[in-house]
Amino acid sequence: MTDIARNRLLSARAATSRWVPSSQGIVTAAILIFCGGLVAYPLVYLVAESLNVSGEDVFPPAEMGLGNYTDLIDDWHVLANTAFVACLATVMAIVIGFLAAWTLTRTKLPGRAQLERLMELPYYMTPLVGALAWSILAAPRTGFVNQLWHGMGGGGDLVNIYSPFGIAWVMALFEGTVAFVMISAAMKSMDPALEESARVMGAGKWRTMLTVTLPLVMPGVLGATVFVFAEMLGSFAAAFVLGLPARYVVITTAIWQAVQSYPPDYPRASALGIALFAVMFATLSLYRLMVRRGNFATITGKAFRPRTMAMGRLAWVLFAACIAYVVVAVVLPLITLLLTSFQRFATVIMSQSEFTLANYQTALGFGAVRAALTNSLVLGVGVATVGVGVMTVLVWIIYRSRAPGHGLVEYVVMFPQAVPRMVFGLALLWAWLNIPIPIYGTLWLLALAYFTVLLPLGVRTLAGVVLQIDKSLEECARVCGASWLYQLRTVTIPLLRPGIVAAWLLVFIASVRELGVSIFLVGPNAKVIAPSIVSSWLSSSSELSAALALIQTAAVFIAVIVLFRATRRFSQEQG
Amino acid sequence: MSDARIEITNLIVRYGDVVAVDGVSLTVEQGEHVTLLGPSGCGKTTTLRAIAGLEEPSGGTIRIAGATVYSAAEGRNVPAEKRGISMVFQSYAVWPHMSVFDNVAYGLRVRNQSRADITHEVERALELVQMRDFATRSAALLSGGQQQRVALARAIAFSPRVLLFDEPLSNLDAKLRAEMRVELRDLQRRLGVTSVYVTHDQEEALAISDRVVVMHVGGIEQIGTPQDIYNRPKTRFVADFVGSANLIAGRIRSGASRPGLVAFDAEGGITLGSWATHPPSGNEDRVAVRTAYIDIAGGTPSSAPNGRANSIGGTIRQRLFHGDFIQYIVDSAVGQLTVRRPPTELFDEGAAVTASFAPEHCVLLEG
Numbered sequence: 001m002t003d004i005a006r007n008r009l010l011s012a013r014a015a016t017s018r019w020v021p022s023s024q025g026i027v028t029a030a031i032l033i034f035c036g037g038l039v040a041y042p043l044v045y046l047v048a049e050s051l052n053v054s055g056e057d058v059f060p061p062a063e064m065g066l067g068n069y070t071d072l073i074d075d076w077h078v079l080a081n082t083a084f085v086a087c088l089a090t091v092m093a094i095v096i097g098f099l100a101a102w103t104l105t106r107t108k109l110p111g112r113a114q115l116e117r118l119m120e121l122p123y124y125m126t127p128l129v130g131a132l133a134w135s136i137l138a139a140p141r142t143g144f145v146n147q148l149w150h151g152m153g154g155g156g157d158l159v160n161i162y163s164p165f166g167i168a169w170v171m172a173l174f175e176g177t178v179a180f181v182m183i184s185a186a187m188k189s190m191d192p193a194l195e196e197s198a199r200v201m202g203a204g205k206w207r208t209m210l211t212v213t214l215p216l217v218m219p220g221v222l223g224a225t226v227f228v229f230a231e232m233l234g235s236f237a238a239a240f241v242l243g244l245p246a247r248y249v250v251i252t253t254a255i256w257q258a259v260q261s262y263p264p265d266y267p268r269a270s271a272l273g274i275a276l277f278a279v280m281f282a283t284l285s286l287y288r289l290m291v292r293r294g295n296f297a298t299i300t301g302k303a304f305r306p307r308t309m310a311m312g313r314l315a316w317v318l319f320a321a322c323i324a325y326v327v328v329a330v331v332l333p334l335i336t337l338l339l340t341s342f343q344r345f346a347t348v349i350m351s352q353s354e355f356t357l358a359n360y361q362t363a364l365g366f367g368a369v370r371a372a373l374t375n376s377l378v379l380g381v382g383v384a385t386v387g388v389g390v391m392t393v394l395v396w397i398i399y400r401s402r403a404p405g406h407g408l409v410e411y412v413v414m415f416p417q418a419v420p421r422m423v424f425g426l427a428l429l430w431a432w433l434n435i436p437i438p439i440y441g442t443l444w445l446l447a448l449a450y451f452t453v454l455l456p457l458g459v460r461t462l463a464g465v466v467l468q469i470d471k472s473l474e475e476c477a478r479v480c481g482a483s484w485l486y487q488l489r490t491v492t493i494p495l496l497r498p499g500i501v502a503a504w505l506l507v508f509i510a511s512v513r514e515l516g517v518s519i520f521l522v523g524p525n526a527k528v529i530a531p532s533i534v535s536s537w538l539s540s541s542s543e544l545s546a547a548l549a550l551i552q553t554a555a556v557f558i559a560v561i562v563l564f565r566a567t568r569r570f571s572q573e574q575g
Numbered sequence: 576m577s578d579a580r581i582e583i584t585n586l587i588v589r590y591g592d593v594v595a596v597d598g599v600s601l602t603v604e605q606g607e608h609v610t611l612l613g614p615s616g617c618g619k620t621t622t623l624r625a626i627a628g629l630e631e632p633s634g635g636t637i638r639i640a641g642a643t644v645y646s647a648a649e650g651r652n653v654p655a656e657k658r659g660i661s662m663v664f665q666s667y668a669v670w671p672h673m674s675v676f677d678n679v680a681y682g683l684r685v686r687n688q689s690r691a692d693i694t695h696e697v698e699r700a701l702e703l704v705q706m707r708d709f710a711t712r713s714a715a716l717l718s719g720g721q722q723q724r725v726a727l728a729r730a731i732a733f734s735p736r737v738l739l740f741d742e743p744l745s746n747l748d749a750k751l752r753a754e755m756r757v758e759l760r761d762l763q764r765r766l767g768v769t770s771v772y773v774t775h776d777q778e779e780a781l782a783i784s785d786r787v788v789v790m791h792v793g794g795i796e797q798i799g800t801p802q803d804i805y806n807r808p809k810t811r812f813v814a815d816f817v818g819s820a821n822l823i824a825g826r827i828r829s830g831a832s833r834p835g836l837v838a839f840d841a842e843g844g845i846t847l848g849s850w851a852t853h854p855p856s857g858n859e860d861r862v863a864v865r866t867a868y869i870d871i872a873g874g875t876p877s878s879a880p881n882g883r884a885n886s887i888g889g890t891i892r893q894r895l896f897h898g899d900f901i902q903y904i905v906d907s908a909v910g911q912l913t914v915r916r917p918p919t920e921l922f923d924e925g926a927a928v929t930a931s932f933a934p935e936h937c938v939l940l941e942g
Contacts, residue, residue: 470666470668472664472665472666472668473668473670475627475629475655475662475664475668476662476664476668476670476729477681478628478629478654478655478656479627479628479629479655479656479660479661479662479739480656480661480681480682480685480729480733481656481657481659481682481685481686481733482656482681482685483656486685490681491670494672495670495671495672497672
């Protein structure tokens with residue numbers, strides 16, 4: 001025993017005295033410091049600013065206090081509005097998601113696989129594009145629906161999208177597909193034998209559903225509910241386009257107003273942001289807790305082929321509902337934007353319309369707008385290329401290396417997910433205004449910001465693939481005599497290729513449509529497309545906005561098609 | 576091939592608070608094939624991975640071919656790629672994105688061999704595992720047995736000094752496993768390479784090893800040749816885990832102090848002649864008898880027992896026909912005895928029988 005004790009002592013001493021910098025150690029340390037700084041640094045500024053009661057915008061604040069937070073009580077209607085819209089939209093999104101998931105996983109319908117792909121499309125429409133389209137469709141007086149109603153001799157307005165219900169409606173259309181994907185994953189991962197044994201024991205179809213199926217799927221549904229609710233809290237575009245005309249303000253739009261006011265009220269914006277972040281963080285923590293605890297043993301991560309049942313005529317009703325969802329969330333908005341973008345003045349009454357290419361000429365020919373388009377594409381390609389490279393090494397460190405503290409790294413990297421985009425944009429704005437490195441107002445800052453907020457997306461995508469790669473495939477390379485870098489080059493990265501392609505495209509898509517962070521960081525010489533759509537909307541040119549929105553959507557859809565093609569090819573290669 | 580001994584001294588591996596390997600010392604001679612045998616969680620794989628450099632120990636030393644590759648005292652831990660070893664993994668770890676040829680050539684390419692040498696060595700290795708016709712095939716398209724062969728070819732292609740095997744046969748079906756055992760033993764003898772093999776399958780361990788190391792909860796229970804381990808188990812764990820044995824409770828008769836024939840007072844008032852492999856301490860309370868070493872004959876034991884054999888009367892309680900053997904459960908004065916006989920010796924359930932076994936097969940276990 002004394003020998004063992006001495007050995008332990010010696011090994012403890014050895015561990016401290018031996019520090020030979022290896023390529024792995026250096027790369028690890030560099031990436032960790034870089035990413036940790038990018039995430040943590042702006043938030044420190046944001047917290048400090050939210051405590052600033054000195055009335056001057058300096059860092060660190062001359063006087064600190066909780067005044068900005070107590071002032072939030074006067075904004076109670078903003079908080080109430082936020083909660084109301086988020087709840088309403090969550091309920092609608094979950095209903096859409098649950099019905100669609102049920103229909104597509106559990107009933108016998110022709111073309112289910114294709115329909116499932118279609119159901120994912122609304123996700124690639126941004127809430128901004130959806131809100132623009134629905135505003136053109138259903139605004140009071142000028143909206144297409146109301147134009148037709150007036151044309152048919154109706155009085156007043158048939159629909160009014162500039163209302164809390166309108167905001168919730170557009171957000172639910174967008175988030176419905178998120179709910180669908182999450183709930184159908186829960187349904188697919190349930191072992192059909194669990195239901196079959198209930199049937200064998202003598203329970204009927206409905207009894208089985210009530211006593212076995214629903215309780216088992218419930219954690220998945222609850223998880224989706226909480227997750228969607230958190231997303232709703234932080235969403236900006238729909239509330240911005242549809243809420244402000246009706247003076248209906250939620251937290252995110254209140255932050256925007258505080259920053260846009262003259263002089264900008266950064267302390268108030270920061271306090272609002274921190275409050276929103278706190279609620280969202282609590283909600284997401286609840287989600288994580290539920291996912292970890294509520295999954296029972298049924299959800300093994302293994303995909304089963306769910307048992308389908310013949311639902312008779314009801315199935316066709318559900319089928320029609322799914323199609324209707326895709327039409328309302330994707331097809332109708334796109335047609336509306338297409339029609340509008342080719343008109344001088346948006347109208348649905350054809351006899352009055354004047355068709356023109358002027359909007360596209362402005363978008364593609366005019367200096368500022370074209371610069372925004374080019375910048376967005378350059379940023380998308382650049383951030384995706386460099387970012388995914390860094391993320392690949394990062395993912396490897398988190399899930400493969402035994403370096404101390406890699407659990408903490410995962411936490412840091414996933415952190416931006418819990419921060420609403422708007423709030424992170426505000427934090428970045430404030431932090432980089434106060435730093436001597438002159439990149440504020442340049443594309444470099446946007447690139448850094450995109451990289452930071454898209455870290456969770458890229459890392460999650462890559463992690464899914466890394467975790468599927470058997471560890472011994474890499475260990476074998478080492479045993480055969482390969483160094484770490486040689487092993488990464490010859491074994492890890494080739495095996496990760498499908499994940500890398502998917503992550504690249506997802507990061508590209510997310511960059512091109514980014515709004516929440518960009519809106520605070522664009523400058524006269526660094527414009528990008530989503531904020532440009534917003535400003536053309538604010539200067540009340542819905543026609544030019546429509547053209548821009550369509551161009552952005554086209555870029556995204558081209559990337560999506562490449563993504564689908566690529567993933568299908570890889571899955572064929574592997575199979 | 577130089578003198579590739581492996582010397583492990585007082586190896587300790589810890590995961591947090593759990594000590595997976597607790598003070599293992601072991602020497603594997605040049606060209607020897609040693610198997611680490613034990614149930615899951617006994618530390619055998621961890622020991623192997625520590626030799627490979629895939630697991631960082633927290634104490635002890637490991638020397639390969641005279642060079643220290645790990646030493647807690649010197650703070651030295653040579654990374655896996657610099658140890659000049661090779662390994663066959665449980666999951667085969669055949670890279671699906673490469674052809675069979677590229678898989679096998681990997682270690683040679685890392686070592687910057689010439690193109691001609693690589694081709695030559697790869698062909699030689701593939702020839703050895705009878706996979707020469709598959710060189711251009713994509714590794715993703717191979718069956719389990721073929722992947723196993725490719726993994727083996729890859730491991731030997733660059734002529735390593737030491738070969739490590741981590742349960743390489745456990746994913747194969749029973750028939751293929753038996754075939755591969757024969758081939759592995761043959762290959763190991765032909766190459767004369769020092770090898771350490773890990774398995775939880777005692778039959779496999781006995782069949783293919785020069786020496787077997789039985790491990791249990793992070794430590795070594797017994798080291799010996801397969802016959803040694805089978806015929807002379809030192810502890811209750813070894814007797815139980817390797818092969819099948821009857822454990823008979825009782826007490827060693829006081830006075831015995833030398834190895835050899837000793838008297839053991841079993842429960843039920845029966846005295847058994849038994850064999851001590853070590854000087855008895857006097858605290859021994861169990862003997863082990865292999866189920867295959869017990870004879871049974873009809874009728875009760877005669878008053879004059881023949882020669883030195885132990886004879887115990889009993890009744891057959893259960894008979895299980897296994898094909899290659901029949902297993903009887905016999906109720907006797909010393910308790911239940913499990914006996915395996917050839918299928919030619921048939922007794923009915925309920926029959927009165929005499930079970931007999933030689934004192935050399937009645938092994939005194941350490942107390």
